[in-house]
Amino acid sequence: MAKLRTRKHKVVLNRSVGGDAGITTMLVILGIFMLVPMVYAISQSFKPLDELWIFPPHLYVINPTFRNFKDLFVLMNTSWVPFSRYIFNTVLVTVTGTLGNLLFGSMAAYALSKIMFPGRKWIFTTIRTSLMFHKTCTAVSNFILMSALGMVDSYWALIVPAWGHTLGLYLMKQFMETNVNNSVLESARLDGSSEFKTFWVIAMPMVKPAWLTLIIYCFQDLWNAGSSIYIHSEQLKSFHYAINQIVAGGIKRAGASAAASVIMMIVPVMVFVISQSKIIETMGSSGMKD
C-alpha cells in the first residue's frame, strides 16, 4: 500500500503548485526562526574568549576553538565526586525509567483499549484527569510515601515514579486506538494466542511510531532532571545538576557554560536521530496497514 504514495501520484491527488510554494515559504521562515538561536548557542561554545565579548556579536564563529570544552573538562575533574559517577547516575535512571515506562505503559494501554473489562473507561478518565495536577503539590505526600518505603536517597526514588508516568500510557493508548486493527487481534485470539502474546507480537509492532515519541519524551524528561528533593547524597545526583553547579561561575566561565549547554543538548538530539532512523525505517516496511 505504501507504494501508492509516490510523488507522481500525490500531484494528481489534490495538490496545487501555488499551495506548495506558499507552504514551503512558511516552513523556511519558521525554520530560520527555529535555527538561529540554536546556531548561536552552538557557535558560542566554539568562540574564543575575545570573540565572546566582541561588539557587535556575530552569529557565527571566526576562529573556532575547543578551548571552552577543554575548560569544561578541567572544571569537571575538580569535582570531588568523579564526573563519570554523575554520568552513570543519569544514564542508569534514564534508561531503566524509560524502558519501564514503555513496557508498563504500553501493556496497560493495550489492555485499556483492546480488552473489554469493566471499569476501563473510569480508570482511563482518572489517568487523563491526573495529568492536569501540578507536581509541586504532590511533592510533599510523595516524599512522605517514599520515606515510608525507604526509597528516599536511592535510585528507586527517581526510577519507580517514572514507570507510572501517565503521559506514556496516554500516548500509547491513543495510538493503540488508531493504529491497531481490531480484526487482526480477533483472529490472533481465535488462533489461541494469549493476550500477553497478542500484545507483544501483534499490537506492539503496529505502534512503533508511538514508541519513538514515548522514548524521546521520557528520555528527555529524565535526562534534564536537575536536583531532586528525594536525593541528598552527592554521589547519587544527576549529570545535569553537576554540570550546572560547575558552570555557575559568572562571566569568567561564560565559555565553559556555553560548552556545557551544547553537551547537554547533544545527547537527547543524538537519541532522537538514532531512534528516528531506526523506527521510521522499519515502519515503512512492516506493512502495518492492511
Add this chain to the structure above:
Amino acid sequence: MSKTATKAVSRKDMTRAQWTWKEMKKNWVGYAMIAPFIIVFIMFTVAPVLVSIVVSFTDFNMLQVPNFVGVDNYIRLFLDDDIFLIAIKNTFIFAGIVGPSSYLMSYMVAWFINELEPKIRALVTLIFYAPSISGGIYTIFGTLFSGDAYGWANAWLKQLGFITEEINWFEDADYVMPLCIMVSLWCSLGTAFLSFIAGLQGVDRSLYEAGAVDGVRNRWQELWYITLPSMKPQLMFGAIMSITSSFGYGSIVDALCGNPSVDYCAWTITHHLNDYGGSRYEIGYSSAIAVILFGIMIGANKLVKNLISKVGK
C-alpha cells in the same frame, strides 16, 4: 467484539452486578496487564493528588498539626491576595496565546513536512524539534536579548541606529511577556508535534484514494474531511500537552527574568504555587492554588474536547 454481542443476549437473565462480575472474571487478564502501571500510578499520582485536595482545606504548614479551615484558603486567594489575581491574569494571557498557537503550529508543521521525502523529513523534523528536546537551551535567549551592549539584539539595533540606549529586555515590564511568549513558542514544537507526525504516518492511505474519487478537491478539504478525523486521538493528546504546558509554564520566566519577575509582570499561577509550596511551606494554601489550577485545566480540556469533536463535520 462479537463475543460481547453474544453475551449481551444472556445479560437479561442476570442482575447488573452479576453481569459485571462475569465480565470481570472473563477479562481478568486486562486487570493483570494494567496492574504494574496502576499500582505505581495510584501510589505516586492518585494518592498524592487526593491528599493535596484534602490538605487544601487545612492550614498545614509542615510545622504544626494541621487544622481544618474549610474554604478559608480559597477565600484568601480571591479576596486577600492581589498577587494571585495578577497570576491568574498572566496565566490566562499566556495560555490563551501560547496554547492555541503552539498547537496549531505543531499541527501545521507536522502536516507540511509529512509530504516531504523521508530523508528530508527527518532533517526538517530535527530542526523544528531540537529546541524543545534540548532542555535548558532556551537560556540562549538570555544572551541574545541580554540587557547590556553585548546582547545580540541590543548590539544590532544600536548598530543600525534604531535605539540609542540599550534596552533591558528581561527587566522591562513592557517586553517581558512578549519575549517569554516568543521563547515559549520557540521551544513548543515538542511531544505534541512528534505525536502528530507519528499520527499522520498512521493515516490509512486508501482513504485518500477514496476521498479523491468522492470529490475531495484540494489539500484543505483532504485535511478537514480525511486527515483530521482519522487522527482524533492524537489531536486530543496534543491538546492535553498544550494545555498542561501552557498553563503550567514558569521555568522559562525563572531562567530568563529571575524570580520574581519585575513587578510580577510575568508571575503565573505556577509561580505562586511554587512560592507558597516550595519556599514558604504553606502547604495548605499552595494546595488550594493547585486545586484551582487543576479546575482551570480540566475546564480548558473540556472546551478543547468539544472543539475537537466538531472536526470533520
